[in-house]
Amino acid sequence: MSLDRRTLLGVAALASAGPALSPATGAAQTPQIAPADPTEVIRLWPAGAPGGDGVTVTPIVPERSTDPAFHDRYAEYTTDPILTVMRPARPNGAALLLIPGGGYRWAVVDKEGMDVARVFAAAGVTCFVLRYRLPADGWAAGPNAPLQDAQRALRLIRAGAADYGIDPARIASLGASAGGHLAGLLAARRDATYDRVDAADAISFRPDLNVLLYPVVTLADPFAHVGSRTHLLGAEATPEQIATWSLERMDWSGVAPTVLIHALDDASVPVENSLVLLTRLRAAAVTTEAHLFQEGGHGFGTRLIAGKPAEVWPDLVHAFGARNGWLTVSAATPAAA
Template sequence: MTDLSRRSLLGAAAVTAAAATSVKAQTVAPADPTEVVHLWPNGAPGGENVTVTPIVPERSTDPSFHDRYAQYTTDPILTVLRPERPNGAALLLIPGGGYRWAVLDKEGFDVARVFAAAGVTCFVLRYRLPADGWAAGPNAPLQDAQRALRLIRANAANYGIDPARIASLGASAGGHLAGLLAARQDATYELIDEADAVSHRPDLNILLYPVATMTDPLVHAGSREHLLGPSPTPQQMTEWSLETMDWVGVAPTILIHALDDASVRPENSLQLLTTLRACDVVSEAHLFQEGGHGFGIRLIAGKPAAVWPELVLAFGRRNGWLTA
């Protein structure tokens, strides 16, 4: 564990306390950002056999916060949160949901608001899911993530950001997708415009309680089934496991996990950390005594894991993502 200075602890407490206070002070859920970018101008690729109808159900019964998930997405989008005082850094947020859906608020907008308060321009990704009939199958979500990162970088001047300071943050199965975005060098779709001429790889990687392995006994079975189907071959399971990929040359990467995570076991992060170190990736890992799974921001107020956004910001400062 990192030996935090008293100043870092105070800063972390301020960030998380502010987030908790803003949630408690709301009498209605905060309004959604209205700036939306559609990833594919002529429709997402390989959708000829897709017949699903998109839904965005609300799970929260508390009017002070949203807890929505997007399922059967056919028109992938980025939702932009611009900070009041931008610092030039950008963050692509990839929510989790076991590749069954994408949790928009808990691991998307809620997290984005905390980082936007620190001056980071945030982009929440609503991506397609692999079991919905897309021709690319398990590559469909990665197509969206690669296209999203490229659109952010290609339009950096319009967003007031530095094209060399774009991070990605993936949570749970979104952490697996963010890991693919970082490690995979191959383009997964045919280039369609000038935006596709720039790199799709992030300048910093933040993996929050990530689904990493697709192999037993540590796999999150639901994520594997929705990504690879009910009966993947041993070769498929190995090829889609983050810890078996070539991470040489990947940008600095930070891992966040709770030791009491019963859904995605912390060994997912530990195995991946071993690979990162073997590939000489600048890396850091934080394992918390408690926090469970899917904690995001709101669910860990007052718990040790609540400092994770400040730990990420500090890691970003040391590695060039943040300049102040």
């Protein structure tokens, strides 16, 4: 099954539609209720996340939505990172690790997590939504703390491939905004950022496909997202730190196929972030593709783009994955009308 337009709009509507009016009578229909969260959750660190001796924060997950038709939550001060598993009705063997954004201040739960997972799960992809630790919360690893969680998450997914009905060689990563920066680190960095915990840590943490959605790439002015840089490195980040943590300064040789998605009218993370990384990817001979949309703004996920050019982005990811080994030919064949 592919992510055809009817699939995309139908699933997105679950999270966006408010009270509808009956076309026949004009009478108000029963308001839609946001779909329930999946109940299958994986704790990344059963014995506790590494380097937490100096951590005193208390986790919170506030709800920003006032509409019962959809959730808009964010996770702040996370101390027990988790993966929420969304299993499709008809799995096609592909898996997707979703890394939501939030400027490294928090991680959104729905807009770039659960909402996007529902769209891809409807097309047969087994999805894993990551709730990761934040770098300014006192973890010994500092800016490496979120990457520890991402590396551990990818390894756990690959280690449990048989249980999830997925191919361990077809695990993609999708990161949005600051989550796109984290997904870029997961793709490009070769160094394990934590000591081995169990047998899963002998497995590769490198994704087999990378999707970077309006990603934070450079931490250098004038195109940096200042909030992400501040929460990752602190307000007094040195030029050396900025260079070290900017994706376009990293070695991307040997990285899996990577697709970039950005709107030209993004006022929060300028499109130049994707453009500089596209140049770097091409120089490193990474199989890559970029989609730059006239309209979409920032943080659009899947719920906020109905009727806008960027609404086709899940279809484009699906097609890119089909061409580059993430999806099998049969899985990528559109369902009959």
